[in-house]
Amino acid sequence: MNTNEILNKIIAKITAETERIGEKIPYIPNENGRYEDASSIYWWTNGFWAGILWQLYNATKDDTFKAAAEISEDRLDKALEGFERIDHDTGFLWLHTAGANYRLTGNKRSKCRMHHAATVLAGRYNPDLKIIRAWDEQWMKGYDTVGGSIIDTMMNLPLLYLATEVTGDPRFKSIAMNHADTMLKYMLRPDGSVNHQIVFDIETGGVIANPGGQGYESGSSWSRGQAWAIYGFALSYRHTGKKEYLDAAKRTAAYFMSNVLHTGYIPLADFRAPDEPVYFDTTAGAAAACGMLEIAEHTDEYEKRLYTKHAKLLISAIDEKWCDYNMENDGIVGGGSVSYHQDKHHEKIIYGDYFFVEAILRLENKDFLIW
Numbered sequence: 001m002n003t004n005e006i007l008n009k010i011i012a013k014i015t016a017e018t019e020r021i022g023e024k025i026p027y028i029p030n031e032n033g034r035y036e037d038a039s040s041i042y043w044w045t046n047g048f049w050a051g052i053l054w055q056l057y058n059a060t061k062d063d064t065f066k067a068a069a070e071i072s073e074d075r076l077d078k079a080l081e082g083f084e085r086i087d088h089d090t091g092f093l094w095l096h097t098a099g100a101n102y103r104l105t106g107n108k109r110s111k112c113r114m115h116h117a118a119t120v121l122a123g124r125y126n127p128d129l130k131i132i133r134a135w136d137e138q139w140m141k142g143y144d145t146v147g148g149s150i151i152d153t154m155m156n157l158p159l160l161y162l163a164t165e166v167t168g169d170p171r172f173k174s175i176a177m178n179h180a181d182t183m184l185k186y187m188l189r190p191d192g193s194v195n196h197q198i199v200f201d202i203e204t205g206g207v208i209a210n211p212g213g214q215g216y217e218s219g220s221s222w223s224r225g226q227a228w229a230i231y232g233f234a235l236s237y238r239h240t241g242k243k244e245y246l247d248a249a250k251r252t253a254a255y256f257m258s259n260v261l262h263t264g265y266i267p268l269a270d271f272r273a274p275d276e277p278v279y280f281d282t283t284a285g286a287a288a289a290c291g292m293l294e295i296a297e298h299t300d301e302y303e304k305r306l307y308t309k310h311a312k313l314l315i316s317a318i319d320e321k322w323c324d325y326n327m328e329n330d331g332i333v334g335g336g337s338v339s340y341h342q343d344k345h346h347e348k349i350i351y352g353d354y355f356f357v358e359a360i361l362r363l364e365n366k367d368f369l370i371w
């Protein structure tokens with residue numbers, strides 16, 4: 001795999017997309033291969049386009065990428081003002097927009113937006129259960145979402161770590177660590193796999209259920225959730241130095257590596273689902289690769305190789321089998337799955353592109369830490 005060549009193709013393609021996309025916030029291309037605007041300003045993927053643009057701005061210093069990224073950030077103000085449909089995915093929205101802008105340019109308005117978003121995320125913390133609540137809607141198989149949390153939230157904790165770093169207020173980091181500790185205790189299984197969802201009884205604190213969520217069923221192993229655990233725990237280690245988080249990331253990474261061996265390094269959408277239908281999820285592979293590259297940064301030279309090598313295997317499989325570098329089409333990485341039981345399979349999804357781009361930049365030492 002020639003990562004420099006891939007990066008050049010990415011830059012050319014994203015440059016062409018930037019012109020076509022204008023003010024839109026992309027998600028999945030339509031049947032004509034073109035992005036439309038996100039259907040809701042609250043949708044959890046609305047930061048990833050800006051994330052791609054900030055990564056490329058950092059790597060190239062081309063102001064076109066910066067200007068385009070700022071459009072998404074401005075538009076997301078409607079979500080911050082509207083507030084009611086904001087959930088645990090606040091980090092995915094504002095780390096890649098305001099957080100990135102502030103870190104790269106020092107923009108004061110962006111700092112304020114980032115702080116505001118972190119405050120909203122911290123407001124979802126339940127101090128009795130020591131969890132950040134996921135959604136307000138009934139997205140948990142009919143269980144009451146008041147006591148509900150999901151593994152994805154691990155990827156949103158860096159917004160809280162960033163808020164503590166920037167403001168000096170330790171409460172954000174403390175909430176993030178309490179949540180991560182609860183996930184370690186209740187979500188990580190002994191074999192290194194993770195549940196997607198968990199519902200606690202808000203009176204007793206006991207576990208009521210582990211709904212399968214976006215995976216096949218309760219007890220299965222939704223591959224993007226495994227990727228969120230690898231990368232999320234590794235990032236919590238980066239921001240806290242708590243070794244248990246790095247060990248958890250390594251355990252989920254080992255489980256992930258063993259599960260992609262028999263599918264040519266393209267993950268199935270769920271590692272514990274029936275043989276048919278066959279649904280892949282490249283977005284899980286790209287996110288897991290970034291997580292493995294993060295682990296590699298915290299291990300010594302003899303251990304690092306394992307994670308770097310497997311990250312490269314995941315990324316080169318995606319590049320060979322699922323990438324579309326044709327500049328006429330929107331989206332790069334095909335083969336993404338939204339959710340096992342929904343019909344959106346083998347699609348180009350904006351977060352697949354984000355993690356693929358981040359991984360290539362990490363391998364080229366041209367990335368910037370958005371998380």
Ligand code: GLY
Binds near residue numbers: 044152214224
């Ligand atoms: N955070 C939702 C998902 O991974 O699809």
